[in-house]
Amino acid sequence: MLRPRIIPCLLIQQGGLVKTRKFKEPKYVGDPINAVKIFNEKESDELMVLDIDATVHQAEPNYALIAKLAAECRMPLCYGGGITTPEQAARIIGLGVEKVSISAAALVRPALLTEMAAAIGRQSVVAVLDVRKKTGFFSKGYEVCTHNARQAHKTDPIELVQQLQAAGAGEIVINSIDRDGEMQGYDLDLARQVRGVVKVPLTVLGGAGSLAHIGELLKTCGVVGAAAGSLFVFKGPYRAVLINYPTAAQKDELCRAVLADA
Template identity: 45%
Template sequence: MLRTRIIPCLLLKDDTLVKTVKFKNEQYIGDPLNTCRIFNELEVDEMMILDITASKRAAEPNFKVLHSLVSECFMPLSYGGGITKLSQAEQLFYTGFEKIILNSILYSEPQIINNIAKVYGSQSVIASIDVRKGMFSGYQLYSHSGSTKQKPRILEWAKQLEDLGAGEILLTGIDNEGTWKGFDTNLIKMVSDTVGIPVIANGGAGSIDHIADAVRNGHASAVSLGSMVVFQNKGMGVLVNFPDKRKLYSVLAK
């Protein structure tokens, strides 16, 4: 059995890193290159970069910054934000990214998944799903960094993305993102049990126990970490770090 992947997720805004809470209240974290160098030293297995403003501004990926990141990082990288066409995905792969992450464009041009997967393989495409829990209407899909509500039903949408050729799903619970209170395990389980591809749980991790909960009870195949790897602790200052691997995998192995 493969061990659970634990993936630092960095939020890029222009040429700096920030961290959000429920997709709002951006806090400056630091320089992307310096942060990547620290994760090199911490020997993380892979890393995820998400540009949180590109789709909202209808801007393409910041290839200058991304090229610099690839040149500094020793681990496999995935990137999402502002990707709207195959040529941009091709440029990202050529730059050195192993996977690309698609979200907002999928609601208008879902076939882009198949177009990319046919050339580079399904393992290179991560379909991102951002979800809020409505007061009366259950779970609702959102795009463009949580600013635009979308109509598809979440489980039907997840299955459609799989059928189109996505190799993984990045599932973010907006209500939990940046809160340190744990994942929306019910949401993760719903999606994980519906699709046959790996689901990366994102949004809410505040402890190793939260990670274990997403894996054991949510059936997540991987977990993405934001606040836990850029802050000392909840309410404390910036400190790029990674959970103790021996403790982490000891808890996950129970």
């Protein structure tokens, strides 16, 4: 039976673990290696780690940190940040990472996905689209942004999803900028639109503040990856830092809810 994947997403800035709100106001929440150790103990389905500064500063991936993360991690690990060539992707996979994610570089040159798929296998290539609602009285729909939401791109997100999976992406991650860190629930309309066209595994990120929000996403989209940041690093209305993750019984309950609506 296919089961939804529940995935903590950790953001790295200057080697530390941070959490943002709408891609702004990064708050330091601890050491990423310690976080990985805790998620190991809690038997997380997967782990996504994104360096949010690498692309902005045109920096190489932090291979020393990646090696430490991979050595510690006992679950499938996806790493993103600063990857612009298939050689970099292959080096990261060689360190023990299962998947690499790219965003800005894929939008500039979708053929990079094809090259990466040839080098490391399509199943290891993840395309991340950071999406927000267009602003302005006459604006409708969504737009894709890169460089921590500082650069907007004209191509419609749904068209981009189709282009990137055709180019070689083995997984699509759709991340809501508007919902990031708000803990008020996923953008279900955006998720539904993407789910309608995607033919590879889909992961949805941005907005989860409770297991009920994950349940709503799964009821809306079926078996997809449900990723979250704040939900798994904060606890309570005052956002006290506390690494947490659903128990096996809680995950089983979410799965039953999906099957009941199937």
